[in-house]
Amino acid sequence: MAWRLSAELGMPVRLSVTDNRSTMVSFRRGSAVLALRLHHMFLDAPEPVVRAVADYAGRGHRTAGAILDEYIRGQQPRIRQMRRESDADLNPRGRCFDLQALYDATNRDFFQGLIQARIGWGRMPPRRRRKSIRLGVYDHQTREIRIHPALDTPEVPSFFVEFIIFHEMLHQLFPSTGRGGRRVHHPRAFRERERTFPHYAAALRWERENLGVLLRG
Ligand SMILES: [Zn+2]
Known part of the structure; x- marks a missing residue:
């Protein structure tokens, strides 16, 4: 071609x-x-x-x-x-964010296009009081990234969604180490690479200050 x-x-x-x-x-x-x-x-x-x-x-x-x-x-x-x-159930198109577009740009800008994964919004869990929220998840078996639908709102800055995507992509690059009960899901190399994200500090700050909003979802 x-x-x-x-x-x-x-x-x-x-x-x-x-x-x-x-x-x-x-x-x-x-x-x-x-x-x-x-x-x-x-x-x-x-x-x-x-x-x-x-x-x-x-x-x-x-x-x-x-x-x-x-x-x-x-x-x-x-x-x-x-x-x-x-991928019947893996839809990257949200109301506010097109995860595929963000993923493609992130892959190009930070991974030389080398990450091979599919991405989509996760399912909205039943409404209830939550103490914590998992904003993204990567499945090594299927190479699928799912992003929590609570992020698909205009209140969430796109750099934060990009950060969550970036984080999940890193999981493909740096699989967890150890085994059994002592698995390390974010090895040192993972964390070091994560800190190279341009809006790293801002993303952590935004999460800290807005977690309440996300938990209310
Ligand atoms: Zn993680």
């Missing part, structure tokens, strides 16, 4: 393939290279669609967007099918 696009455009194309359903096609045009993110449905797209991707992303032809839209619409049943099979 990258090769077909490079040939079409006469410039190198850096292609990444996503499962991100909120953005099917996104791109950044550099002076020498075109960085392109495509939903994997495009991998076996027919020639005219590939040309439309090139027109749209590489040459800035807005009109090519219509061809892409049509192709994406045509693929919907297939995507719905895959969604049912793989």
Whole structure:
């Protein structure tokens, strides 16, 4: 695909393939290279669609967007099918935050895109008085990150949601150590890396000052 696009455009194309359903096609045009993110449905797209991707992303032809839209619409049943099979209950789209977008940006900015996980909102637990709240969880088996839905409100700053996502992503990089009753879920290397988050201090402060709001959920 990258090769077909490079040939079409006469410039190198850096292609990444996503499962991100909120953005099917996104791109950044550099002076020498075109960085392109495509939903994997495009991998076996027919020639005219590939040309439309090139027109749209590489040459800035807005009109090519219509061809892409049509192709994406045509693929919907297939995507719905895959969604049912793989992540029926893992939805990254909240009312306020699109976890997939935050995850993608975090992965790109802090992990060189190396973390491989899926992300979505957790289920809202039954309303009751809580003493503590687990804002995120990472499942090593399924490589799924779930974020507590109490964070999906405009009162929560996005840097805080990003911090929780960053934290859960670190779990993939630094698995817990020890065994049995003496497991260390956040080894020293984990904590050191966590402190490199740009809004680390602000995030901890925000959590301290607003935990009450979250607990009321
Ligand atoms: Zn943790």
